[in-house]
Amino acid sequence: MNLSKLALITVMSIIPFTSNAHTKNLSIQGDHGKLSAVMQTPDGLNKYPLVILCHGFTSSKEVDIFTNLADKLEKNGIASIRFDFNGHGQSEGKFEDMTVINEIEDTKKVYNYVKDLHEVTKIALAGHSQGGVVSSMVAGELGADKIKSLVLMAPAAVLRDDAIRGQIFDIRYDSVNPPKNVDLHDKDHEGYKIGYNYIKTAQTLPIYETAKNYAGPACLIHGTHDIVVPYTYSLHYKEIFKNGELHLIEGDDHGFTHSREKAVNTAKDYLVKTLQNN
Template identity: 35%
Template sequence: MQQAVSLLHNNQVMRGMAHIPLTDHKEAPAVILLHGFTGSKLEPHRFFLKISRELEVLGIASFRFDFLGSGESDGNFEDMTVLNELAEAETILDYVRSHPSINSEKVIVLGFSMGGLVASLLAGDHPEKIEKLILLAPAGNMAEKAKGMEKNSTYIKDVNAYDIGGNLIGKDFIAQLKSIEVWERAKYFERDVLIIHGSKDEAVSIEESKDYQEKCYQGKVTLRIVTGADHTFSSYQWEKEVIESICSFVK
């Protein structure tokens, strides 16, 4: 059963979708899906929706929200930062764990692209609340990308932000990226991790997934490389391979 849900964070509304399987079991496992930079709860080619539907067939619930400033949620994109999204993800995690239809001990977090960075920090900060972690093309080294944003974008003084393809990126977002110790924070999650990355991803280097594997999750991680795939796994076969890997991992 799919239904619209909303959640209050700092007096602003995050809007999302909950997929709750109709089963005889009172409490279902759940997956939280965290979207990427400039993304939404749907993601390209309705990728997140398709994942949620397949999980529901397996009797697994899922929750996918737009971060504040993205999609249909309140807020402005120029106010978005990684740590703001992390705080929003904490609110989502607590909501899902307290949901009457969900088994609080079986909550999995999935993050795509920059959502993967947020997911890795969330799991590292709250390892006792998360059963498993899934990272799709995770952007671990955003600090390097921030330098390029500053160099190659137009700064608009009136809003204290950079114009990147029509999206306003606040100065705080860029400054903060340079100070986050991703590997140090992420390594405290010591349960099972699945990382999936396309071999021809030009947006986030596959080396970033290998960094997660080597610097954070040695011995407890499976790295799956989808041959030929781009950043968003934008073909039927690539998408199918990713969804099958996710379903196999969570069940």
């Protein structure tokens, strides 16, 4: 990011809130530098619940699933904040320094920012893929008193098993003695490299052990033909969430290519139900 763009984002982040604002660019200090974020608010409301949106591995805050969800939430009186994790999109940091653990810290930094806004009445989390794992663990750490609702879309809890096996997508590596970095040379992730710390921390990541501490309402959405993260990983989430529900989308893949509107509407409906009606 060039200095002029960073300066613009920083200046915009301190502009006072106005009730008729729709979107506002923010710069929030994360675990590995500044995080680029967009806050979207409903028109004409002085108080509203807010959803923190956490994107997936190599994705960004502008992924269609979340820009679409943010628009639908706004129309239902719910604000959202979506942000780029460290090393992604317009945020600072190197991708190869990214780990799930520092993405958890990024998310808690965003939470700490929005919890102090007097307009925000309740806070929820929604995450896709790796962002789903991050959201589930943050919810487990913060608890239902702070996170009022949770939506996980194709949560990538497979990442721990993959790291133990020494596999990411169709790329294999030595999991016992991982290299300094692994080049993701497939067509969808060309130019990205995961680092040694990503692998080693993923191998012992307490995903379900942490997430099970969350006792609030949770919604799981997963395609039955997801070959990146089999839907059985959401089945296990359903087992640990006492107040959870599971929506399987028949025949769809990891990115909800065939039923994206259905997946987004399912997330929206659940967040409206749990944030506006309780």
